[in-house]
Amino acid sequence: MVKVDLRNLPVQLIKRFQTFSASQKAAVLLGCVGLLAAIFYLNGLLTQFNFGPLFTGLNEEDAGAIVQKLEGMKVPYQLSNGGSTISVPKSEVYKIRANLAASGALPGSGAGFELFDKTKLGITDFEQQVNYQRALQEELRRTIAQVDGVQNARVHLVIPQKSVFVEEQQKPSASIALKLKPLGRLSPEQVQGIVSLVCGAVEGIRPEYVHVIDMAGNVLSDEIAGGGTSHAVVIKGQQDLQRAYERELERRVSGVLTKIFGPDKAVAVVSADFDFSRQETVTTIAYGEPAVLSEHTITEQNSSGGATGVPGTGSNLVPTYPSGTTAGQGSSKQEVTRNYQVGQREEKVIQVPGRLRRLATSVVVDTNLTQANIERIQNVVAGAIGYDSERGDQIQVASIAFEKSHQKKMEAEMAAIEAKAAKEARKQQMWTIARQGAVGLIAVILMFIFIRWLANLKPAAPSIQEVIPMRVGAQPPPVVDERYLHVKETAEKKPDEVADVLRVWLTEEK
Template sequence: MAVATQPSMVAQLQNFGQLTNSQKIGLIVAVAAIVALFSGGYLWYQTPTYQILYTNLSDKDGGAVINALGTMNVPFKTEGTSVIKVPMDKVYEVRLKLAAQGIPKGNVGFDLLDNQKLGVSQFVEQVNYQRALEGELTRTIEAVSAVQGARVHLAIPRPSVFLRDQQKPSASVFLNLGGGKRLDPAQVSGIVHLVSSSVPDLPTQNITVVDQNGNLLVASDAAGGKAGLDPTQIDYLHQIETSVVKRIETIIAPLVGANNVRAQVTADLDFAQTEQTAETYKPNAVPQEVAIRSLQSSDSGSGAGVSASGVPGALSN
């Protein structure tokens, strides 16, 4: 009975040497492709899947998180300026460890006053109170669905003993609207009244609100220029700008392509109102249709009068 034996290495090399050059190249390429495929699959299998750990972090909190991850030897990736990712199987573990360290801290609020030391000066106490109030307002405004981030700056004047020198507080609100979202006039008005009702003696006219593009959503009356625009006028201004942008893109798009044109329009509308009083008199173009402004009349008469006769004092007189 014949026994089949495996060909020796020398025999295999001899068989390979008998192949043509094209066959040798094809065989080498096939082997290299198989090795690369298996190597890539192995590396892909070994590479961890990253998941979002935190988003919308401030620069200070983002730096603290990255330093903590480096200390814990946890690999991470960053996307943009406010997204940090870690391996999927370590997300919850890392969050618990960072929370134990008080990271991220977020905006300060009234919890800042909990750690205030005894014996601080009145100035430091007032500054801490203002920082805490700004932080609480920021947290509340960021809870609005369309707001990705917010900053609140308060200008609270010192109280004066003279009534004529009393000044009202003012506030500036910066909004970062994510995903191209916009706030309608009712939402902007709600934020304005929220800030006004949270700060004593702060009128709504002293509050300015802008977005991340520098667009003025509502301005204080003291700002001048467009400061007096109410939400309705601002919305009308945006409608005009959007309409002009669409018209420009519609005209240019057929020439350069729909994806090759971008237009931006800044409209400056005059919402000033004037009141005039005029009194006009009709000219006397036609004598028969003369407009009479005033009319005077007098009556006169003449004739002999009847003289009185009889005994003075009698009834006949």
């Protein structure tokens, strides 16, 4: 058996390879290629058992269609979570998903206006209308599914046939069912956008004939029906403002209480009462001394004279006795009108919506408190929330032991989930290490077998030798024993070991 020196293995292999014939060299090259192919095939064979999720949260119909496609593609798969999750080899997840998308087998997908790419001859008007309705439903579904917070959607349209009588023409309607993402929620603006999208895509449909619901059965389009969109948006904005203010105060109070009692030892709840009414008050205020703005004077005088005595005929005759006369009398009248003007200013006060009317704060502490400590906490909370006694604010502090059985149960469940995840991670890691170790071990074994085979391969003797004419008297080259060459090479490389062997031989001969 030929000994293999691993330290000089590359040099030995090259020298050995140079001694081979053409057929032996071809066999060696084919053996190398086969060895590499076997290693790669073994690695792929072991890697394909590392599955990754292809789709999750599937219904039975979509899962069945995808499984049928995977079986037709001869792709190994696994079902989990009651058949709602399909896993395939992790290295081919994106490739398989792209192939399914190209074949139209993605979950929830359908044919849109692609239905009209291949028009059949002899199709009736009814079939044409039905295909148009199906295509429009799918196109709307695709668009609505792209809205932020929406995971999937179903659209149902009712498009009545046109009538020759206007009074008998029925109104089209639409029903939309939305599957929201986990913890997802649509704002009224988003719902209004979906309704507007449908109204713009379907001829003759009005917003009040578009109904939007979620998978929990909540009617999302009620708050925008009947033209009440702006009012609903205003109310929603007011509620959001109030809740944001309450959360900010709760965060402040909780931060202070956490510093005092520690985490999860106190709970604070703030209730704010806002006045969202709009009021406008106009006040006129006078100032300064009155001043004469205008003055108007009217003066009247009257003077007159006449006979005296008893009125009548006798008074006009010549008297028979002496008569006396009196001086003439007159009258005067004066009327003065003055207009005064004072300085004045007008104040206009507008009370904008959102005025804080009252605050009510409740604090519950999971420890025993004395009355003095309760008062201290009330003072601390009052400073944190901006307490105003004139506004009627209230602060209540209570000392009540918390019920922690539910919390302990949740912590135990979370610990179990984390332990399970860690176990799965360790299992996956061990499987990866074992897979890589198996591939490496098999590769080493195959390499060792190949090297042994290569080392034991005998060089081929030349089949045809060139005849060289020899001169008279020339001697053929001496034949060198291979054992001699091997001993000589060993003595040159390992002189100490050869000396020890000779010394042992000499000792045995004595």
